[in-house]
Each structure stands twice: as C-alpha cells, then as structure tokens.
Amino acid sequence: MTSLERVLTTLGHKEPDRVPVFLLLTMHGAKTLGLSIKEYFSNPGHVAEGQLQMLRKFGHDCVYTFYYAAIETEAWGGEVIYRDDGPPNAGAPLISNVSGIRSLVPPRVAESRCLWKVLETTRQVKTEVGNSVPIIGVVMSPFSLPVMQLGFENYLEVIYNHPDLFNDLMAKNEVFCIEWANAQLQAGATAICYFDPVSSPSIIPSDLYHSTGFSVASRTLAQIKGPTATHFASGRCLPSVELLAKTGTAVLGVSALEDLGEVKRVLNGRLSILGNLNGLGMVDWTIAQTREKVREAIAKAAPGGGFILSDNHGEIPYQVKDETLMAIVESVKDFGTYPIVH
Amino acid sequence: MAATLKTLAVDFERALLLLDKQQATSLIAQAMTLGGVQEVIQQLIVQPLTHIGNRWQAGSVALSQVYMSGRICEGLIDDLLPQTTLARRAQPRMAIAVLNDSHALGKRIIYSSLRASGLELQDFGHGVTVDQLVQRTIAQAIDILFVSVLMYPSALSVKAVKQGLGGTRTKVMVGGAPFMLMPDLWRQVDADAFGVNAADALDFINKHTVTQGS
Incomplete structure (x- = not known):
C-alpha cells in the first residue's frame, strides 16, 4: 500500500497493511538542511526539501506543510518572533482594545507573502509525491485565532461579555479561514488540519462550546472543500465528543492526557483518531520507552482501523532526536502490522 | 436549615462556575454576618478557588471558568480588603x-x-x-x-x-x-x-x- 492508500483505508474504519504514522515535524527540516529555523522558513523551497528529506529518512506517512501558528496573524499584520530552538512565536496581539475588532480587515490569501510561501511549498511537494503520500495543510480555527489577535484575557472577556463583537470577529475569521483552507487544497493539500485548541473542554466548558466553537466549526468545515481533522493541540476532547462528531470533521486529535481506548470506545467509529504520543515526553524517551509507548497506543486504538499514530500536539519539539523519531516508525512496523497481535 | 460558612461555600463555588457575580457578592455579604474577614476569605474564596483549580487539573472544569472565577474573586476581595489595608497577610515579597x-x-x-x-x-x-x-x-x-x-x-x-x-x-x-x-x-x-x-x-x-x- 502507498501511504495515501493506508490512510484512506484506516479513515474508512478498515484495517490497512499497517497502522499509518504521521510525524508532524515542522522544524526538524531546518536541522536536516543545516539551516537556522528563520532561514528555513524564509524560503518555500527549503521547507519542501526538508519535508521530502524527512519523508525519506523516517519513512512515515505524510507530508506536513504547516510552518508555524503565528503565520496567520503575520498575514493579518502581526509580528513573528524567531528563536533558534523552537517554533516562531506570535508577538504582541494585533489589537490591545477589544473595540479594535470593528476595524479588523481579513487579509486576502493571494496578497499575502507569508501565506504564499506555504502554498508554494505545497505545490512543490505535490509535484514530488503526487498521490502516493497525503499532504496535510493547517488552518487555525476562526474560534481559536483570536488568542493571537487579541490575547487570551481579552478574548475570554469578548466571549463572555461582548456577543456583538464576538460575532463580528467570527464572521471575519471565518471568511479568512475558509479562503486559506481552500487555497491550500487547491495547491495540492490532501486534507486540512483544523487547529481549534480553545474549543477543547480544557479551555471552555462544553455548554459554552455548543454556542460558540461548535457553531463556528460547523459553518466553517462545511465550506472547506476537502476532508478535515480537528486538533485541540494537547487539550482534552472527551467531554465534547458528541458535539465534535457533528461538526463535519473526519478525524480527531487526541490529548496525551486522555486514554486512547476510552476515546475510541466513545467515538464508536464515528470519527477516526489521531494521536496521542506525548510530544514533549519524546524529548527524554529512551528507545525502549518509545517502543513501549507506541505498542501501548496501537494496542488501544488500532484494532478495526480508524487510527493514525501521531503526537498529541501537532508539532513535535525541535529537541526530539532523530533516533526517537526513527524508533517510533520502526515500532509501528513491529507492533502495528495488521492484524494487531495483543 | 440555617446557612453556615460551609454551606455558603458550596453555593459560592457554584455561583463562580456559573459566572454569577451578583450571587457571589450576595453570598459574601451573607457570610460576613457569620464570620470574620479572614475566615470568610479562607472558607468562601480560598477553598472554592482551590477546589476549582483542582477540578481543572482533573479535567472537570475548563480554564475559562478558572480564569473568570479568579477575576470575580479578585474584585470581591478588593472590596473586602482594600489594597492599603493592614488586613492583607504578612507575606514574603x-x-x-x-x-x-x-x-x-x-x-x-x-x-x-x-x-x-x-x-x-x-x-x-x-x-x-x-x-x-x-x-x-x-x-x-x-x-x-x-x-x-x-x-x-x-x-x-x-x-x-x-x-x-x-x-x-x-x-x-x-x-x-x-x-x-x-x-x-x-x-x-x-x-x-x-x-x-x-x-x-x-x-x-x-x-x-x-x-x-x-
């Protein structure tokens, strides 16, 4: 099976030849090419080459065209702060006073240099991998982007106390998110990962999610012209699973704080599972620990398909060693070949 | 059954999780008829906030509720203990x-x-x-x-x-x-x-x- 066939089979809740494994690597390509993280992300060709070299080196099952979360607020006019040992981070929020929401104008994807780089990377890797390997693009959800637009405190005040401003902001963010997701699909992405950490029950209660993040996701995902995976970036999902299953997403990213077996049981085939190796934990894992973590995850979630092994956050730390990443993929081959032997 | 600080604390935590500032304020006023300032702070504010924080760690309360609860309590405590009062505890810097x-x-x-x-x-x-x-x-x-x-x-x-x-x-x-x-x-x-x-x-x-x- 090709990687794409393997993934499509599991998403159909059938067992492929082995468990698919997504190493959601963003910065390791810089290391591979001997570049600083800033240099690496300055050129779409670097990121394309980095992704392709990592695909060959590790033998996992996806290309990940995600640069860094702050690239979206960069497109809205925000600052990005680079560092040598981690992902570029968002600078100060775009607006300091919530009334500034009224004057925000969504950027046009075609006019944004930073978003163009991601699209160009997508086109380049698509030329190389064709339909053999899924290309995973990323958007921040309209509901979660405001953490970088306003700051978390201001945003919570808007959610709880300013419904008109909230609705105005969501309308603008939805327009941007849909255009950005569809541009990536058009450039060659196979699916879109919809990062929505604020919707996690770790951040807002499920009843509030129903009237906010759920409605936003339902409207937005319906207009994205390709399959989507919802990811809470380490946040829990279980208390909101019933609603999540109705948003139109096909896959759910699971936190390392939750039990894969329980999530699988509750979902009962309605969504596929992506997760949930502890990305930060990988920094210190020995090879033996790595193998045990992979074996355990596979035993809990792989039988019957509907499972892609991955990290829990959607961005593996720069400090995770290549040997650990290789051990993850090798362990998948050892323990994740179907039928799964308990 | 007559209210005690303990029963008021249960109601107070519920009010915090519902972000009901009016009810929280009313419960503090009621508690002040039953105990001194430090006792009310300890039983109605510190203990419920501690419990809410522990529930977040366990996954049964959301971070937004922890944040909003803290903000409500911060406002209430400023009314009870103005910043200049000597009633604030002696403490490390x-x-x-x-x-x-x-x-x-x-x-x-x-x-x-x-x-x-x-x-x-x-x-x-x-x-x-x-x-x-x-x-x-x-x-x-x-x-x-x-x-x-x-x-x-x-x-x-x-x-x-x-x-x-x-x-x-x-x-x-x-x-x-x-x-x-x-x-x-x-x-x-x-x-x-x-x-x-x-x-x-x-x-x-x-x-x-x-x-x-x-």
Missing part, C-alpha cells in the same frame, strides 16, 4: 512573570487567585527576557518568583534565570503546559518547585513562609 512568551492567561489566573486569597504580589508582565527577569527580581529583593511559560524553549530558559539568581535567596516556582506534560522538567531546569494551579502556589508560599520564620 513575591512577583510573577511570563518568561519570553506572550500568552499571559496562566499568569493572570495565579495573580488573581493569590490576590483573591488576600496576598499581594508584583506583576512583572509577559514577554520578559531572562536578563530582565533576573535584574528586576534582584532589584526588588523578591523572595518567591512565579514563572509561567507556554513554549518548551521558554521552559528551558528557566535554567538561565536560576543561574542569574545564584547567590540570592529567591525561590522559583514554575508553571505552564511544558511542565505539566514533562513531569521532571522543573527539576531539569533547576526550579525550586512546579505548580499546576493556585493551590500549589499557596502551598509553596506557606512552606516558604514557615521555613523563613523557623
């Missing part, structure tokens, strides 16, 4: 900061909760560099420094903060997602303690105060 990162919600929660517990601490802000943090901590002769981080590389920078504070008596408690997901990380960066919520911060303050006093 304390400060809190977000190291390198811009996400200040965790810092705000701890800051509000500690103030709502009748304590005072300085807010050194967010996006603070290692050098800035070390300089301000030394200049202000801080006894307890709370350091919040979001990103893993920022967590690693705590080690440089500790090195910069070498020779001082400042104790550093760290918090934030990287420390929750890597239980040994706080030791690796030489922090003195790791806290998940305001209750852990209060415990650390109490232990440090006892140590200082003994």
Whole structure:
C-alpha cells in the first residue's frame, strides 16, 4: 500500500497493511538542511526539501506543510518572533482594545507573502509525491485565532461579555479561514488540519462550546472543500465528543492526557483518531520507552482501523532526536502490522 | 436549615462556575454576618478557588471558568480588603512573570487567585527576557518568583534565570503546559518547585513562609 492508500483505508474504519504514522515535524527540516529555523522558513523551497528529506529518512506517512501558528496573524499584520530552538512565536496581539475588532480587515490569501510561501511549498511537494503520500495543510480555527489577535484575557472577556463583537470577529475569521483552507487544497493539500485548541473542554466548558466553537466549526468545515481533522493541540476532547462528531470533521486529535481506548470506545467509529504520543515526553524517551509507548497506543486504538499514530500536539519539539523519531516508525512496523497481535 | 460558612461555600463555588457575580457578592455579604474577614476569605474564596483549580487539573472544569472565577474573586476581595489595608497577610515579597512568551492567561489566573486569597504580589508582565527577569527580581529583593511559560524553549530558559539568581535567596516556582506534560522538567531546569494551579502556589508560599520564620 502507498501511504495515501493506508490512510484512506484506516479513515474508512478498515484495517490497512499497517497502522499509518504521521510525524508532524515542522522544524526538524531546518536541522536536516543545516539551516537556522528563520532561514528555513524564509524560503518555500527549503521547507519542501526538508519535508521530502524527512519523508525519506523516517519513512512515515505524510507530508506536513504547516510552518508555524503565528503565520496567520503575520498575514493579518502581526509580528513573528524567531528563536533558534523552537517554533516562531506570535508577538504582541494585533489589537490591545477589544473595540479594535470593528476595524479588523481579513487579509486576502493571494496578497499575502507569508501565506504564499506555504502554498508554494505545497505545490512543490505535490509535484514530488503526487498521490502516493497525503499532504496535510493547517488552518487555525476562526474560534481559536483570536488568542493571537487579541490575547487570551481579552478574548475570554469578548466571549463572555461582548456577543456583538464576538460575532463580528467570527464572521471575519471565518471568511479568512475558509479562503486559506481552500487555497491550500487547491495547491495540492490532501486534507486540512483544523487547529481549534480553545474549543477543547480544557479551555471552555462544553455548554459554552455548543454556542460558540461548535457553531463556528460547523459553518466553517462545511465550506472547506476537502476532508478535515480537528486538533485541540494537547487539550482534552472527551467531554465534547458528541458535539465534535457533528461538526463535519473526519478525524480527531487526541490529548496525551486522555486514554486512547476510552476515546475510541466513545467515538464508536464515528470519527477516526489521531494521536496521542506525548510530544514533549519524546524529548527524554529512551528507545525502549518509545517502543513501549507506541505498542501501548496501537494496542488501544488500532484494532478495526480508524487510527493514525501521531503526537498529541501537532508539532513535535525541535529537541526530539532523530533516533526517537526513527524508533517510533520502526515500532509501528513491529507492533502495528495488521492484524494487531495483543 | 440555617446557612453556615460551609454551606455558603458550596453555593459560592457554584455561583463562580456559573459566572454569577451578583450571587457571589450576595453570598459574601451573607457570610460576613457569620464570620470574620479572614475566615470568610479562607472558607468562601480560598477553598472554592482551590477546589476549582483542582477540578481543572482533573479535567472537570475548563480554564475559562478558572480564569473568570479568579477575576470575580479578585474584585470581591478588593472590596473586602482594600489594597492599603493592614488586613492583607504578612507575606514574603513575591512577583510573577511570563518568561519570553506572550500568552499571559496562566499568569493572570495565579495573580488573581493569590490576590483573591488576600496576598499581594508584583506583576512583572509577559514577554520578559531572562536578563530582565533576573535584574528586576534582584532589584526588588523578591523572595518567591512565579514563572509561567507556554513554549518548551521558554521552559528551558528557566535554567538561565536560576543561574542569574545564584547567590540570592529567591525561590522559583514554575508553571505552564511544558511542565505539566514533562513531569521532571522543573527539576531539569533547576526550579525550586512546579505548580499546576493556585493551590500549589499557596502551598509553596506557606512552606516558604514557615521555613523563613523557623
């Protein structure tokens, strides 16, 4: 099976030849090419080459065209702060006073240099991998982007106390998110990962999610012209699973704080599972620990398909060693070949 | 059945989780007819906030509820204990900061909760560099420094903060997602303690105060 066939089979809740494994690597390509993280992300060709070299080196099952979360607020006019040992981070929020929401104008994807780089990377890797390997693009959800637009405190005040401003902001963010997701699909992405950490029950209660993040996701995902995976970036999902299953997403990213077996049981085939190796934990894992973590995850979630092994956050730390990443993929081959032997 | 501070505390926690500030205010007023200020603060504010923080850690309460509860209590405590009053507890000199990162919600929660517990601490802000943090901590002769981080590389920078504070008596408690997901990380960066919520911060303050006093 090709990687794409393997993934499509599991998403159909059938067992492929082995468990698919997504190493959601963003910065390791810089290391591979001997570049600083800033240099690496300055050129779409670097990121394309980095992704392709990592695909060959590790033998996992996806290309990940995600640069860094702050690239979206960069497109809205925000600052990005680079560092040598981690992902570029968002600078100060775009607006300091919530009334500034009224004057925000969504950027046009075609006019944004930073978003163009991601699209160009997508086109380049698509030329190389064709339909053999899924290309995973990323958007921040309209509901979660405001953490970088306003700051978390201001945003919570808007959610709880300013419904008109909230609705105005969501309308603008939805327009941007849909255009950005569809541009990536058009450039060659196979699916879109919809990062929505604020919707996690770790951040807002499920009843509030129903009237906010759920409605936003339902409207937005319906207009994205390709399959989507919802990811809470380490946040829990279980208390909101019933609603999540109705948003139109096909896959759910699971936190390392939750039990894969329980999530699988509750979902009962309605969504596929992506997760949930502890990305930060990988920094210190020995090879033996790595193998045990992979074996355990596979035993809990792989039988019957509907499972892609991955990290829990959607961005593996720069400090995770290549040997650990290789051990993850090798362990998948050892323990994740179907039928799964308990 | 006549209300007691204990029964009012249950109602107060419920009001906080529903973000019902009016009800919370009314319950505090009712409690003040049953006990002294410090007793009301301890039973109606500190204990419910501690319980809410523990429930967040266990996954049954959301971070937004922890944050909003702290803000409500901070407002109530300011009414009960104006900043200049002598009723605020004698305490170590304390400060809190977000190291390198811009996400200040965790810092705000701890800051509000500690103030709502009748304590005072300085807010050194967010996006603070290692050098800035070390300089301000030394200049202000801080006894307890709370350091919040979001990103893993920022967590690693705590080690440089500790090195910069070498020779001082400042104790550093760290918090934030990287420390929750890597239980040994706080030791690796030489922090003195790791806290998940305001209750852990209060415990650390109490232990440090006892140590200082003994």
